[in-house]
Amino acid sequence: GLPPAPVDDALLARRDAALAGVQEHYYGDPPRIERGWRVHLVDAGGRALLDMVNNVTAIGHAHPALTAAASRQLALLNTNSRFHYAAIADFAARLTALLPAPLEKVLLVNSGSEAVDLAIRVAQAATGRRGVVAVGEAYHGWTLASDAVSTSIADNPNAVGTRPDWVHVVDAPNAYRGRHRGEDARRYGPEAAAAIRALAADGRPPAAFLAEPFFGNAGGVALPDGYLAEVYAAVRESGGLAIADEVQVGLGRLGRWFWGFEQQGVVPDVVTVAKSLGNGFPLGAVITTAEVAAGFEAEGSFFSSSGGSPVSSVVGSTVLEVIASEGLQERARVVGDRLKAGLLALAERHAIIGAVHGEGLYLGLELVRDRATREPATAETAAICDRLLLLGVVMQPTGDHKNVLKIKPPLVLPEDAADVFVARLDEVLTTGW
Numbered sequence: 001g002l003p004p005a006p007v008d009d010a011l012l013a014r015r016d017a018a019l020a021g022v023q024e025h026y027y028g029d030p031p032r033i034e035r036g037w038r039v040h041l042v043d044a045g046g047r048a049l050l051d052m053v054n055n056v057t058a059i060g061h062a063h064p065a066l067t068a069a070a071s072r073q074l075a076l077l078n079t080n081s082r083f084h085y086a087a088i089a090d091f092a093a094r095l096t097a098l099l100p101a102p103l104e105k106v107l108l109v110n111s112g113s114e115a116v117d118l119a120i121r122v123a124q125a126a127t128g129r130r131g132v133v134a135v136g137e138a139y140h141g142w143t144l145a146s147d148a149v150s151t152s153i154a155d156n157p158n159a160v161g162t163r164p165d166w167v168h169v170v171d172a173p174n175a176y177r178g179r180h181r182g183e184d185a186r187r188y189g190p191e192a193a194a195a196i197r198a199l200a201a202d203g204r205p206p207a208a209f210l211a212e213p214f215f216g217n218a219g220g221v222a223l224p225d226g227y228l229a230e231v232y233a234a235v236r237e238s239g240g241l242a243i244a245d246e247v248q249v250g251l252g253r254l255g256r257w258f259w260g261f262e263q264q265g266v267v268p269d270v271v272t273v274a275k276s277l278g279n280g281f282p283l284g285a286v287i288t289t290a291e292v293a294a295g296f297e298a299e300g301s302f303f304s305s306s307g308g309s310p311v312s313s314v315v316g317s318t319v320l321e322v323i324a325s326e327g328l329q330e331r332a333r334v335v336g337d338r339l340k341a342g343l344l345a346l347a348e349r350h351a352i353i354g355a356v357h358g359e360g361l362y363l364g365l366e367l368v369r370d371r372a373t374r375e376p377a378t379a380e381t382a383a384i385c386d387r388l389l390l391l392g393v394v395m396q397p398t399g400d401h402k403n404v405l406k407i408k409p410p411l412v413l414p415e416d417a418a419d420v421f422v423a424r425l426d427e428v429l430t431t432g433w
């Protein structure tokens with residue numbers, strides 16, 4: 001293949017001079033990406049990189065059907081949702097058709113952060129309470145409220161201790177790396193439920209419990225069996241609501257389940273969706289029950305200029321249409337199973353692999369210095385990602401310790417590309433990083 005395009009230092013300097021707080025990628029020499037096509041990112045010199053990390057572009061980069069639909073709608077009409085047009089009705093109906101019956105009311109926004117923020121406001125309005133129970137090791141967004149419930153210490157070591165007083169943090173239900181491991185992880189549910197009951201007994205029943213229903217931020221770790229059933233029951237007992245953040249794991253990526261909450265056998269009261277809903281176009285949604293929506297509506301109307309605009313709605317409808325017509329949930333299951341089998345085989349030969357988490361095309365490869373102590377191999381993970389880039393694969397770390405390879409490619413990943421990824425990773429783990 002082609003060599004990497006030379007790093008354009010002047011361009012990097014120009015970017016850094018103009019932008020604040022750029023999340024620096026762990027690559028010493030970031031590739032300059034100017035094109036994307038299906039599962040590949042293409043650098044400025046025309047070198048194609050296998051994109052194993054972009055879950056947002058679920059239907060693949062530059063999907064022609066999406067380009068055509070969005071371009072057509074842009075040429076016809078784009079306006080705010082105060083007007084009456086068909087696209088918003090079609091999109092909302094498509095979305096609710098994918099959810100269990102009680103989840104029938106949609107609020108449209110422009111990102112995951114906005115969706116989580118709004119979900120919290122909706123729960124607070126519907127219950128007349130303020131408190132929200134969140135789990136450790138979580139990321140839910142950058143806005144004031146979505147940041148308040150984000151507890152991950154990956155970028156902020158003080159995250160847990162600095163949450164506002166209306167946020168109550170329970171232990172991350174992480175069966176690999178938490179206080180309770182393996183079989184003991186079944187204790188997380190009763191403990192979180194007890195914490196919620198204690199708040200209620202103290203006269204502070206929470207408005208909501210909020211968590212990813214499949215632990216994406218921890219690297220695709222499934223919650224312990226029965227966890228959400230137990231915790232949702234406890235929060236509902238005292239009149240609170242269950243919010244599922246499906247921003248990362250929803251929309252078919254898990255393969256066996258369209259939504260993360262299905263894996264736990266529960267139905268939330270409020271669901272947040274974003275990221276792949278727009279395939280990279282800024283789109284977010286909150287879906288809730290008629291009763292909860294009515295509680296929110298009692299506080300006044302809701303308006304977001306671009307949320308549910310004709311273009312946003314057409315983009316969302318087209319993405320949902322492509323996920324269905326191309327059978328991408330089933331692809332996620334089939335290709336994900338193959339990928340996971342390949343990674344499990346690598347784990348037999350490479351001691352640095354502590355665990356293979358996840359389902360479908362949301363997998364996490366947790367790297368450790370010692371399988372017994374589970375000491376996170378943080379620096380190694382960064383170096384492995386750098387080396388994978390040299391071999392033409394884009395991969396990034398996640399988790400509180402940035403020691404989990406987050407494997408969440410576009411859902412159009414072909415089998416042979418999954419095999420290429422496993423082979424490249426094998427090469428790096430065998431020859432060193």
Ligand code: PMP
Pocket residue numbers: 111112113114116139140141142212216245246247248274275
């Ligand atoms: N919730 C979860 C679970 C996320 O992973 C993210 C983004 N990483 C968000 C919310 C925030 O979404 P956005 O970046 O679109 O604001």
